[in-house]
Amino acid sequence: MTRSGRRRVPVLLALAMLASAAGSAPALPARPAGFDTPHWAQEPSAATLARFGERSSPRAEQLYFALPDRFANGDPGNDRGGATGDRMRTGFDPTDKGFYHGGDLRGVIDRLDYIQDLGTTAIWLAPIFRNRPVQGTGASASAGYHGYWITDFTQVDPHFGTQEDLAELVRLAHGRHMKVFLDIIVNHTADVISNGDQGYRDKTDFPYRDANGQPFDDSNYADGTRGFPAVNTRSFPYPPAFPTPADAQAKKPAWLNDPTMYHNRGDSTFAGESSEYGDFFGLDDLWTERPDVVRGLTRIYQDWVGRAGIDGYRIDTVKHVDLPFWPQFVGGVQQRAGRDFFMFGEVFSADPEVDATYVRRAAVPRRRTAARTAGPRA
Ligand SMILES: [Ca+2]
Ligand SMILES: [Ca+2]
Numbered sequence: 220m221t222r223s224g225r226r227r228v229p230v231l232l233a234l235a236m237l238a239s240a241a242g243s244a245p246a247l248p249a250r251p252a253g254f255d256t257p258h259w260a261q262e263p264s265a266a267t268l269a270r271f272g273e274r275s276s277p278r279a280e281q282l283y284f285a286l287p288d289r290f291a292n293g294d295p296g297n298d299r300g301g302a303t304g305d306r307m308r309t310g311f312d313p314t315d316k317g318f319y320h321g322g323d324l325r326g327v328i329d330r331l332d333y334i335q336d337l338g339t340t341a342i343w344l345a346p347i348f349r350n351r352p353v354q355g356t357g358a359s360a361s362a363g364y365h366g367y368w369i370t371d372f373t374q375v376d377p378h379f380g381t382q383e384d385l386a387e388l389v390r391l392a393h394g395r396h397m398k399v400f401l402d403i404i405v406n407h408t409a410d411v412i413s414n415g416d417q418g419y420r421d422k423t424d425f426p427y428r429d430a431n432g433q434p435f436d437d438s439n440y441a442d443g444t445r446g447f448p449a450v451n452t453r454s455f456p457y458p459p460a461f462p463t464p465a466d467a468q469a470k471k472p473a474w475l476n477d478p479t480m481y482h483n484r485g486d487s488t489f490a491g492e493s494s495e496y497g498d499f500f501g502l503d504d505l506w507t508e509r510p511d512v513v514r515g516l517t518r519i520y521q522d523w524v525g526r527a528g529i530d531g532y533r534i535d536t537v538k539h540v541d542l543p544f545w546p547q548f549v550g551g552v553q554q555r556a557g558r559d560f561f562m563f564g565e566v567f568s569a570d571p572e573v574d575a576t577y578v579r580r581a582a583v584p585r586r587r588t589a590a591r592t593a594g595p596r597a
């Protein structure tokens with residue numbers, strides 16, 4: 220996800236790297252079963268990490284990133300996503316780069332020859348889950364054509380087609396020995412909740428409060444081993460609210476409509492604590508330290524493994540989620556999908572030490588087959 224919902228070229232970190240010792244880092248939840256043992260005796264230098272990242276493998280994938288809305292329009296019948304009315308309702312306006320242009324999964328299916336001829340071995344689909352069609356008003360209005368403003372995590376967005384279209388795409392790609400990865404988001408949902416944001420409010424000056432009004436530090440519970448305090452809408456620095464009654468039912472699964480499942484601290488300044496706790500330009504930032512949120516998100520993406528037959532996930536905005544979330548999430552998805560289910564993620568940074576943290580300490584898996592040829596084993 221990028222600012223204002225418009226994509227810049229992301230710095231992508233393939234998390235399919237090897238793990239190292241956590242060193243003196245704070246305790247994290249247990250790594251999923253089978254996670255690799257350390258390969259470095261001590262913390263590797265930035266130069267060592269960078270050299271490792273440059274290695275290539277004959278078994279590496281060549282990914283093609285497809286933004287379905289902008290790739291090809293295979294079915295003009297779904298251009299308005301089943302809605303009627305003007306572009307503020309349908310999101311469709313091919314004359315405006317901030318709105319839907321009509322591309323869909325059928326368009327990707329129809330052009331698999333083209334994609335494969337580029338040398339592609341794996342297709343990375345931008346998020347295909349149902350989005351809020353339009354956010355903002357007036358000149359700042361823009362549509363969810365990019366897919367990063369999800370309201371319903373259980374459905375394919377009707378602008379892009381159906382779950383059957385997705386399954387067909389996966390089946391046909393597999394028939395050509397190409398894999399399909401879905402782009403997923405756990406950091407935030409669409410911007411539905413409003414909280415009177417007047418700037419980020421930090422945990423020191425505005426601690427969370429339990430249902431009895433006692434302050435507590437949520438990070439003490441993030442590894443999932445302790446019961447999370449009872450909270451209510453008065454627990455937050457900004458009391459969350461729904462602008463309309465319809466907004467209170469806008470999301471699926473239903474637990475996402477509980478406003479206490481979000482951080483509610485105002486917009487991120489993209490620095491310090493707010494990088495993990497702040498809203499990404501108003502996008503409702505999930506309380507990923509909370510066990511109910513960890514379980515709910517894990518369940519969502521466990522379910523998609525079975526529904527679509529996909530090969531893995533590309534994970535958005537990894538850097539904006541607390542580290543203890545990841546081993547729990549990864550372990551849960553792999554429990555459903557198997558240990559070879561591949562995941563990689565976006566960490567918007569050019570610093571290899573920052574990037575590597577998410578591989579080495581967050582326990583996002585590598586693929587064993589690739590590591591046999593690419594790993595820095597002595
Ligand atoms: Ca279409
Ligand atoms: Ca976050």
Ligand SMILES: [Ca+2]
Pocket residue numbers: 409410411412413414498501502503
């Ligand atoms: Ca919001």
